[in-house]
Amino acid sequence: MTQPARIAILTVSDRASRGEYEDKGGPGAEAWLREVITSDVEILRRIVPDLRGVIADALREYCDEGADLILVTGGTGPAPRDVTPEAVFDVAEREYPGFGEEMRRASLAEVPTAILSRQTAVSRGKTLIITIPGKPSAIATCLNAVLAAVPYCLDLLGAARIETDPTRIKAFRPKPK
Ligand SMILES: Nc1ncnc2c1ncn2[C@@H]1O[C@H](COP(=O)(O)OP(=O)(O)OP(=O)(O)O)[C@@H](O)[C@H]1O
Numbered sequence: 001m002t003q004p005a006r007i008a009i010l011t012v013s014d015r016a017s018r019g020e021y022e023d024k025g026g027p028g029a030e031a032w033l034r035e036v037i038t039s040d041v042e043i044l045r046r047i048v049p050d051l052r053g054v055i056a057d058a059l060r061e062y063c064d065e066g067a068d069l070i071l072v073t074g075g076t077g078p079a080p081r082d083v084t085p086e087a088v089f090d091v092a093e094r095e096y097p098g099f100g101e102e103m104r105r106a107s108l109a110e111v112p113t114a115i116l117s118r119q120t121a122v123s124r125g126k127t128l129i130i131t132i133p134g135k136p137s138a139i140a141t142c143l144n145a146v147l148a149a150v151p152y153c154l155d156l157l158g159a160a161r162i163e164t165d166p167t168r169i170k171a172f173r174p175k176p177k
């Protein structure tokens with residue numbers, strides 16, 4: 001039996017972490033992934049405040065626990081407390097700018113402020129980390145835009161193999177030569 005892919009979802013929000021509003025981002029991302037990914041997955045979720053050290057520690061812990069993929073929602077904007085990109089770069093080994101470019105392009109069709117998000121993707125060891133804006137509606141927009149490339153990216157990083165429902169996301173893996 002192959003191990004299920006381990007996917008972590010980290011919500012970064014001062015107010016959701018204090019219980020001032022219900023976190024819709026974490027559950028929304030989990031529901032989206034469970035609909036789209038057809039192979040076995042284990043999904044872990046956590047909420048943290050917009051604090052660079054706390055976010056970076058949570059990311060390191062998830063990587064050490066063998067996460068194949070981490071989705072981070074929130075804290076990518078220009079406000080002084082938006083420090084998700086800084087925390088992500090604290091733990092990153094490599095950046096994949098194409099993720100941010102494509103997610104912003106897709107979001108721009110919905111909101112002109114899409115360009116304010118500093119969202120991107122990085123890897124640390126075999127773990128791929130993708131950042132997404134905090135607005136819960138951004139999750140489907142952004143994941144729809146990039147998920148087709150994620151299974152092959154995980155293959156190349158040596159992470160778990162994931163399969164998707166092709167009626168939702170047609171994962172692209174180049175044919176072996
Ligand atoms: N996890 C979440 N669950 C529900 N709604 C959210 C979440 N994150 C953000 N939002 C909504 O999207 C808006 C913009 O998100 P943003 O990340 O800029 O929040 P913020 O103003 O920095 O506040 P906070 O960090 O306290 O969530 C928020 O004001 C809130 O209405």
Ligand SMILES: Nc1nc2c(c(=O)[nH]1)N[C@H]1C(S)=C(S)[C@@H](COP(=O)(O)O)O[C@H]1N2
Nearest residue numbers: 074075076077107113114117133134135138
């Ligand atoms: N799809 C989508 N992208 C979006 C938004 C949105 O509502 N939907 N909000 C934008 C706004 S207003 C901001 S400030 C940035 C950063 O959001 P964050 O700080 O919640 O990460 O994401 C942008 N990208």
